[in-house]
Amino acid sequence: MTETHEDPCAHCEEMMQPYLDHMLSDEEMREAEMHLDECDWCRRRYRFEESLRRYVRQAANQPMPADLKLKLAALRIPLE
Amino acid sequence: MAEMAEASSDATRIAADARDRVRFEEEALALADQVYGVARHLAGSREEAEDLMQEAYARAFRSWRSFQPGTNLRAWLLRILTNLNIDRGRRQQRAPQMQALEANDYFLYDKLAQDDGGVTDEDRVVERLSQDDIVSALSAVPHDFRDVIVLVDIGDFSYQDAAQILDIPIGTVMSRLHRGRRVLKRELAESVAEDVR
Numbered sequence A: 001m002t003e004t005h006e007d008p009c010a011h012c013e014e015m016m017q018p019y020l021d022h023m024l025s026d027e028e029m030r031e032a033e034m035h036l037d038e039c040d041w042c043r044r045r046y047r048f049e050e051s052l053r054r055y056v057r058q059a060a061n062q063p064m065p066a067d068l069k070l071k072l073a074a075l076r077i078p079l080e
Numbered sequence B: 001m002a003e004m005a006e007a008s009s010d011a012t013r014i015a016a017d018a019r020d021r022v023r024f025e026e027e028a029l030a031l032a033d034q035v036y037g038v039a040r041h042l043a044g045s046r047e048e049a050e051d052l053m054q055e056a057y058a059r060a061f062r063s064w065r066s067f068q069p070g071t072n073l074r075a076w077l078l079r080i081l082t083n084l085n086i087d088r089g090r091r092q093q094r095a096p097q098m099q100a101l102e103a104n105d106y107f108l109y110d111k112l113a114q115d116d117g118g119v120t121d122e123d124r125v126v127e128r129l130s131q132d133d134i135v136s137a138l139s140a141v142p143h144d145f146r147d148v149i150v151l152v153d154i155g156d157f158s159y160q161d162a163a164q165i166l167d168i169p170i171g172t173v174m175s176r177l178h179r180g181r182r183v184l185k186r187e188l189a190e191s192v193a194e195d196v197r
Helices: A008-020 A026-038 A040-060 A066-074 B002-030 B032-042 B046-062 B073-087 B107-115 B122-126 B131-140 B143-154 B159-166 B170-196
Strands: none
Touching: A008 A026, A008 A040, A008 B170, A026 A040, A040 B032, A040 B107, A040 B122, A040 B131, A040 B143, A066 B002, A066 B032, A066 B046, B002 B032, B002 B046, B002 B073, B032 B046, B032 B073, B032 B131, B032 B143, B046 B073, B073 B159, B107 B122, B107 B170, B131 B143, B131 B170, B143 B159, B143 B170, B159 B170
16 A cells, blocks of 8 residues: 655655665555656656766766776786 | 596696686676776776776786686676775775765755756756766765765666675665765765856
């Protein structure tokens, strides 16, 4: 049975990180999605958090310098 | 005759060993880009990340036999790398900083959306942050929190893998992640405030 919460938006906020981490139970997931379907305020914030995570991952992605790749390959132990 | 058979079996074993080692080295090198992607943010600078990568790979190549084939090689390499990072003495083993954090998780959104005059597209809101904002905000997060964010949110490791790499309980991974993400958002909010000034 779905619990009712005094402040459903505050409860939804508590579930936001575990929701995005796919750590909620099926029941909790349904509960969060039901609230998100009807609450534009929370839906916007969830969408933002999701975009933020994606954006941080993209921005943090820095290619390895080509010469480092060569240095690592040179560390291999030569065959006897 | 027996001696010849023994010599031949030795040669076969040595050849098989060399083949396994070369395969291991190739697999480890094929993962270097992904390992660097994480190492770059575990270390304080690009130069430190490069040193750390070389030390970690040299150690991995020397101790390749202790890797269990079929397990997660990327996690194994990062475990070596994080241990070296700690051993190098750059990091004080201290309790994570416990300064007060914003009470809610949405303050960054609220700040960015408000500064933008109530925009409707959340992807556009996030684009107010530059790549430099994100990289420097990440480097301002204390190590204990940053390690977990980097492994889970950037390296895409599970909580379980992050716990094994850092040798901490999974509950600690979860609490540091929760807190670390808030610290990151606070740093991002501050960088936006500075850009506006």
